[in-house]
Amino acid sequence: MIEKKISEYLENAHEIFLPGVSLDVVILGYSENAIRVLLLKLKEYNLWALPGGFIAKNEDVDAATHKIVKERTGLEKLYFNQFHLFGKTGRNASFLQESSHAAKLSADARNWLNQRFVTVGYFALVRIDQVVPQPDILSEACDWLPVDQLPATILDHHEIVNTAIGHVRRQLNYFPxxxxxxxxxxxxxxxxxxxxxxxxxxxxxxxxxxxxxxxxxxxxxxxxxxxxxxxxxxxxxxxxxxxxxxxxxxxxxx
Amino acid sequence: MIEKKISEYLENAHEIFLPGVSLDVVILGYSENAIRVLLLKLKEYNLWALPGGFIAKNEDVDAATHKIVKERTGLEKLYFNQFHLFGKTGRNASFLQESSHAAKLSADARNWLNQRFVTVGYFALVRIDQVVPQPDILSEACDWLPVDQLPATILDHHEIVNTAIGHVRRQLNYFPxxxxxxxxxxxxxxxxxxxxxxxxxxxxxxxxxxxxxxxxxxxxxxxxxxxxxxxxxxxxxxxxxxxxxxxxxxxxxx
DNA sequence: ACAAAAGTGTTCCCCCTACACCCATGT
DNA sequence: ACATGGGTGTAGGGGGAACACTTTTGT
Known part of the structure; x- marks a missing residue:
């Protein structure tokens, strides 16, 4: 059942979403004396990933971010901020290409996934106690992990988290x-x-x-x-x- | 001759460049007691535009920015910084669609131009006296205009300039x-x-x-x-x- | 009584502000 | 001589850093 959902999602992605652009959200919380980031554990891999997704062709990028954070946390009112576009060559959805789903996809869908992606980094600040973390369809678990002890992640998600922390640290001078x-x-x-x-x-x-x-x-x-x-x-x-x-x-x- | 170049450029764009992503650079300089931005006057329109362009499929976004600023200013060593991604719906290359070139293009090329674009904003700080401004093939002139008296521009370029100024102003506290x-x-x-x-x-x-x-x-x-x-x-x-x-x-x- | 943490006070010193004062130079 | 702008001096005040003192509460 869930398998079918994933296949449908990936098969239709190239019609629904902007090509070549993804977004990742560094959702930060604080508990037990540590800044923590919400990470998703991917199925089939021993790797973690930031909550993220694609942007519908008729959707503002900010709106897409809001939707993703809401889905992963259940929160409606949010403080979030765009902070950087990660645009190195070679970024793509490589982890999906190797997945068991990729083989079943149409050529169009596979090409769409194989293309290079740039990703927009957002950070969001939330109250951990108000959040009920929700894995997405591609992940099997969802957890708050301390930012100074990150596990192995896909792609450049390590760098994205660290860049986000830097921005938050600088904002501390100006915003509460x-x-x-x-x-x-x-x-x-x-x-x-x-x-x-x-x-x-x-x-x-x-x-x-x-x-x-x-x-x-x-x-x-x-x-x-x-x-x-x-x-x-x-x-x-x-x-x-x-x-x-x-x-x-x-x-x-x- | 130049006409042919433009047609070629637009016709081949969909094969060379990332789809749906452009970049714009707010090149800032200082002369005669005013902060000035380098703007291009578009052919066929009475509108100005920021220097910008597309990103080749095998090119880092930072590298594409460097190339564009170098082409417009002649400068090799640059201080530049990415500051925001503008991702509202409805952004596209509307001004090109209406141009005399659009009609001659293939369907593929036209579709590529008609799609929605998100654009990455960069700012660059340069020494005006070292710069020899160079219009690009789509523009007929190129000039340093004071940022507090901007002329009519295409799309949201007004907003992009003002957002850039805000970032520069905030950086003033930390960087010389x-x-x-x-x-x-x-x-x-x-x-x-x-x-x-x-x-x-x-x-x-x-x-x-x-x-x-x-x-x-x-x-x-x-x-x-x-x-x-x-x-x-x-x-x-x-x-x-x-x-x-x-x-x-x-x-x-x- | 004592320990632990919260709230408040005190002192020193640096730096920012606002001016004032001389200095060099061309008309 | 005088106006103009450059360099430096100085008195006052505000606020941060470091530390001390008092208050409240549970064991």
Whole structure:
């Protein structure tokens, strides 16, 4: 049944999708003190791949990205960003060509798959706890893997992930990207650990607190009742309205 | 003769180039107190267009960009950067379809031109005085036009230029982009006027000088003999070696 | 009582800002 | 002499870095 779906998908691809252009999304989340990327384990191979796909002939590239992230995560409202086009020669769907499906395809479908592809890289920032990862029809599993311990991947997906991280790191100075990765309510310490993770460096506790609060984009909520043997910290939430006002004048954090 | 070249180019395009992908380069220069972009005036139309083209099936996208900029400017060593993929539906080579050449083309060639195109945006920074602008076969003229007074352009080239400027402006904080736009030797005042142009705001003379010199990427040369009724300023040149050392630790200017 | 982590305060110092002041040069 | 622009000096303030102190809570 699933086999039939794959065959149909590949057989019709050359009629539905733009030729030679694919897209890959680096979906990033944060849990257990690590930035993680959502990867798909391909059937028939011991290789992982980024969620991705093709762009329908009558579809905006941004819209195609939105659709793919929604399918893999279940999320509707998304923060995502295009960051690079990977256009080296020799990129193609080689892993599909070798698959058991390729043989059954028509000549047109096979030619379409065999052509060179350029791919548009997007990154998306999501809250891991809100996501229910969904493998696509070509993959057998789907998992959040820490970006500093990537498994073997197809093609240049390793490079795509690393390039994405670099862009996120640079955006940290201007946009409160961290807030797209945390749950609705969080403590300053949690936010600091996230920042330390992204930038890969320790920060001073007291200074971090003052600095992030002075941006005036967080709202203090009730105190957190914790089971920890220490003072209960405040919870905060991100204030999108205040943020929208600030952003026009530029936010400088680091 | 030129007519024949155009026909040949368009007729063979579908065999040589990647389908559905084009590239456009925002070539920026600086002269007479204005940031200027190199635009081509199309034959048969009263419209301007960015230098651009297609990507050969066996050619890296970066290489195709390099080739195009070299053809239009004569420059070999270049600072250029990919910044965005423009992928809205409805983008195509509409201006070519209406041209007098389109009628003579084979069905294959016409279909290739009629398809939807996504385009990769690059920007390049050049020294205007070193450039001898060269129109391509589809254009009758080629000129440096100030980016704040753009003429009517084809498609979304207006948006592409403005997006490019935004990226350059943001890079100004991290890379000495200004130095790719000035002649080999320049005064601090000239550099300041350039920065003021890009950022569109006045800066303090004394502070600009200290700040830019403290980056320690400029080398002071001999004094300039000027015809001006004032003290002769020093000339400086950009020190690429020092810069390469600095950049790893990050350069913060603004 | 004590440990652990949160919240807040303090001091030092650097750097940015804003001007002011001299210097060199051509008219 | 004087205007013009170049180079440098300086006083003040804001903010970051480092560290200290107090507060709350569970064991």
């Amino acid at each position: 990207v961290g807030l797209n990765l945390l749950p609705e309510r969080f403590t300053i310490s949690e936010l600091q650990r996230l920042y330390e993770c992204i930038l890969n460096q320790k920060m001073d506790r007291g200074n971090f607190q003052r600095k992030i609060l002075k941006l005036d984009i967080l709202v203090r909520l009730e105190k957190l009742k914790t089971g920890g043997a220490h003072k209960a910290p405040y919870l905060y939430r991100f204030d999108r309205d205040k943020y929208q006002h600030k952003i026009q004048h530029g936010i400088g954090f680091i | 982009v200004g130095l790719n736009l000035l002649p080999e030797r320049f005064t601090i005042s000239e550099l300041q006027r350039l920065y003021e142009c890009i950022l569109n705001q006045k800066m303090d003379r004394g502070n600009f000088q200290r700040k830019i010199l403290k980056l320690d990427i400029l080398v002071r040369l001999e004094k300039l003999k000027t015809g001006g009724a004032h003290k002769a300023p020093y000339l400086y040149r950009f020190d690429r070696d020092k810069y390469q050392h600095k950049i790893q630790h990050g350069i913060g200017f603004i």
